[in-house]
Amino acid sequence: MxxxxxxxxPPVTLRALLVEPPWGxxxxxxxxxxxxxGTVNADGFGVGWYAPGDPVPARLRGGGPIWGDPSFADVARVTRSGAVLAAVRSxxxxxxxxxxxxxxxxxGPDExxxxxxxxxxxxxxRSLDGPAGALPVAALLALEARCDSALLWGLVLHRLRGGAEPGEALTEVVREVAERVPGRMNLLLTDGRTVAATAWGDTLFVRRGWPPPAGPGPVGTVIASEPFDDAPGWEEVPDGSVVTAAAGDAPRVRPITATTVPV
Ligand code: GLN
Structure with a gap:
């Protein structure tokens, strides 16, 4: 998948983060x-990033392969950010x-x-009436696509708007959905200052210290489905866990306790 x-x-170009690493x-x-x-991830891509002083991210997305997008290479070359979330889709x-x-x-436009x-x-x-039924109709209509991922996002966002912490929102949704339908749910969430992620059926790694520190200052953290190079420092997150990280702090990994297991 x-x-x-x-x-x-510390701010880096999107190109340095996503394109230049040997297995980026x-x-x-x-x-x-x-x-x-799945084998290739050619059904869409997206990059979201934060500009200094603006808490609301910008996004560049496409419905085809990232390598075929006419704008990605230019935007990636000139855009620097200290907080990025990106994906390629199968x-x-x-x-x-x-x-x-x-x-x-x-x-929403100010979130x-x-x-x-x-x-x-x-x-x-057919099977998610329980948790999905807890969403207001307006939230269901606001889903960006008829897609399992968009529905999971609706469920997570509903909890965030209710005041849940990011790691808590992800954990609750994984538990609640896993009780009803079999599935894999590696979820990834950021607000530009913290990241939360679940490992629930697929690979997940954390690396502290990228890019290699040029001097004193906050250390960068990457959380990714798989390592983008063979340098030391990548640590695998055990399946069935939630990891949370804030800029500069060591990531925290905790088990997601649930009555079912990832499939
Ligand atoms: N099921 C989601 C989708 O269709 C995510 C797919 C994936 O992880 N490959 O987009």
Missing amino acids: CRHLAFLG LYRQAWAPRMQRH ATAGNAGGPGAAAPFAG PWLFSHNGALTDWG
């Missing part, structure tokens, strides 16, 4: 090394296509969130 990545740290997300679109489901059969179904998903889902839910359209 898809591959995704979030970064918090850009290359993972056609040559992922650890993908367990669409699950039955889900909508197009840029609206490509992560990152976002909140700070970016969200991605790597995984798939089985038969979600």
Whole structure:
């Protein structure tokens, strides 16, 4: 399934983060090394980033392969950011296509969130009445696409708007959905200052200290489906966990306790 990545740290170009590493997300679109489901990620891509002094992210998304997008290379070369979330998509059969179904998903025009889902839910359209029924109709109508990932984002956003912490919102949604439908739910969420991610059925890694520190100052953190190079420092997040990280702090990994297990 898809591959995704979030970064918090000293500002870098999108190109340095996504394209230049030998096994970067850009290359993972056609040559992922650890993908367990699907082969290539050519059904869409998206990059979301934060500009200094603006808490609301910008997004560039497309419904086709990242390497075929006419704007990505230019934007990636000239855009620097200290907080980024990006994804390349291998669409699950039955889900909508197009840029609206490509992560990152976002909140309203003045909200700070970016969200991605790597995984798939089985038969979600028929089986998720329980948790989805807890969403106001307006929230269901506001979903960006008819897609399992967009629905999961709706469920997470509803909890964030209710005051849940990011890691708590992801954990609650994974638990609640896993009780009803089998699926894989590697979720990734940032507000530009913190990142939360779940490992629930697919690979997930954390690396502290990227880019290599040029001097004293906050250390960068990357959370990604798979390492983008073979340098030391990548740590695998155990399946069935939630990881939270804030700029400069060591990431925290906790188990997601649930009555069911990832499939
Ligand atoms: N199921 C989601 C979709 O169709 C995510 C796919 C993935 O992880 N490859 O977009």
